[in-house]
Amino acid sequence: MVGEYSFSEMQEVERDLQLLEVLRWGRKEVADRLAQASRSGNPETLDILRSEPGYQLADFFYLLKARRIETEEDVQTLAELHNQYLVMLTKDAEKMRRLGLKVERLLDAIFTADTMPRLLANWRERPGAIDQSNLARLLVTVMSSETCRKLVVAFAEAGYLKRERTAFGTIIVRSTGAMEQIFGTCIREMRRRVQAEGSST
Amino acid sequence: MIQLATFLIILALATTVTMSAPARAQLRGPTDSVPTFTAADRVVIERNEMLRSIADTHPALVRRALNALAALDDVKPRGALMPTDPQPAPRPAGNSAPPSRNPDLERLERSSPEAMNDLFQLLKQAGAGRPRPSR
Numbered sequence: 001m002v003g004e005y006s007f008s009e010m011q012e013v014e015r016d017l018q019l020l021e022v023l024r025w026g027r028k029e030v031a032d033r034l035a036q037a038s039r040s041g042n043p044e045t046l047d048i049l050r051s052e053p054g055y056q057l058a059d060f061f062y063l064l065k066a067r068r069i070e071t072e073e074d075v076q077t078l079a080e081l082h083n084q085y086l087v088m089l090t091k092d093a094e095k096m097r098r099l100g101l102k103v104e105r106l107l108d109a110i111f112t113a114d115t116m117p118r119l120l121a122n123w124r125e126r127p128g129a130i131d132q133s134n135l136a137r138l139l140v141t142v143m144s145s146e147t148c149r150k151l152v153v154a155f156a157e158a159g160y161l162k163r164e165r166t167a168f169g170t171i172i173v174r175s176t177g178a179m180e181q182i183f184g185t186c187i188r189e190m191r192r193r194v195q196a197e198g199s200s201t
Numbered sequence: 202m203i204q205l206a207t208f209l210i211i212l213a214l215a216t217t218v219t220m221s222a223p224a225r226a227q228l229r230g231p232t233d234s235v236p237t238f239t240a241a242d243r244v245v246i247e248r249n250e251m252l253r254s255i256a257d258t259h260p261a262l263v264r265r266a267l268n269a270l271a272a273l274d275d276v277k278p279r280g281a282l283m284p285t286d287p288q289p290a291p292r293p294a295g296n297s298a299p300p301s302r303n304p305d306l307e308r309l310e311r312s313s314p315e316a317m318n319d320l321f322q323l324l325k326q327a328g329a330g331r332p333r334p335s336r
Contacts, residue, residue: 056317059317060320060324063320063321063324064324066328067324067325067327067328068328069324069327069328074327074328077327077330078323078324078327081323081326081327082323085319085323095315098313098315099313099315099316100313139320141313141316141319141320142313142316142317142320
């Protein structure tokens with residue numbers, strides 16, 4: 001069902017165009033500012049910061065912060081919701097096809113009796129600290145684990161993430177908070193632009 | 202003229218989709234020498250009209266597009282992308298639209314706003330029990 005859109009209502013169309021312009025500008029600004037504030041000038045790193053998956057990673061960390069996913073209980077709630085969502089996905093073949101996902105990948109991304117305790121222990125020890133493989137699990141529907149790994153490396157080089165190897169050979173990732181600031185600032189400027197333009201028309 | 206448009210489209214797709222260092226290296230490398238195509242590559246070339254139309258004149262560009270597609274296979278297994286026998290794009294019952302002429306290249310343009318929205322909703326639910334900052 002496609003709704004009726006009237007191109008003859010000039011004022012409405014103009015407002016729509018203003019919103020579209022702000023959305024385009026905001027997406028560009030996040031990429032520009034992540035690159036500008038990068039500690040690394042490596043072109044490969046900057047390209048990754050500017051990429052679509054780079055935007056998605058910044059979006060995810062901003063949401064963790066803005067949604068106040070702070071305590072061990074919060075991250076457990078998130079992991080349990082994530083598990084429920086993946087189980088639901090495995091039962092929806094058409095949606096899996098649309099998202100380019102296979103059952104095996106989804107099952108690998110479910111937090112189990114083995115992986116859940118490590119997720120909670122890392123977060124309990126240092127709020128916000130997450131094993132790289134667990135971060136990839138949470139992002140399974142939007143990017144591959146290899147893309148996630150490359151993003152983490154690039155964002156660490158840029159100074160947006162701290163990446164530490166543990167004695168067990170795992171990689172623990174923790175945000176420095178800078179990317180959430182950049183992302184949030186862009187979102188707020190976008191909102192204010194939309195509000196300002198809405199009140200002036 | 203059509204050839205130029207095809208060239209530019211494939212170049213744009215192949216350049217924007219990949220982001221990894223190894224993939225970028227793969228994208229750049231073959232432009233300096235005559236690329237080779239495996240049997241699986243040939244299947245994909247044959248299946249995609251755009252690639253087929255420039256395979257002889259711009260093999261390096263075709264190589265770049267194939268490498269970009271291969272980079273996506275981490276998300277979707279390579280076997281699903283490059284079956285031994287060319288397969289037409291699936292068509293919903295009752296849909297009279299013709300099968301895609303570039304089924305693999307179209308994957309380069311695909312992103313998943315649906316998955317991003319689902320992730321947003323998950324985080325919204327997870328954070329729903331948290332007290333909101335006072336206004």
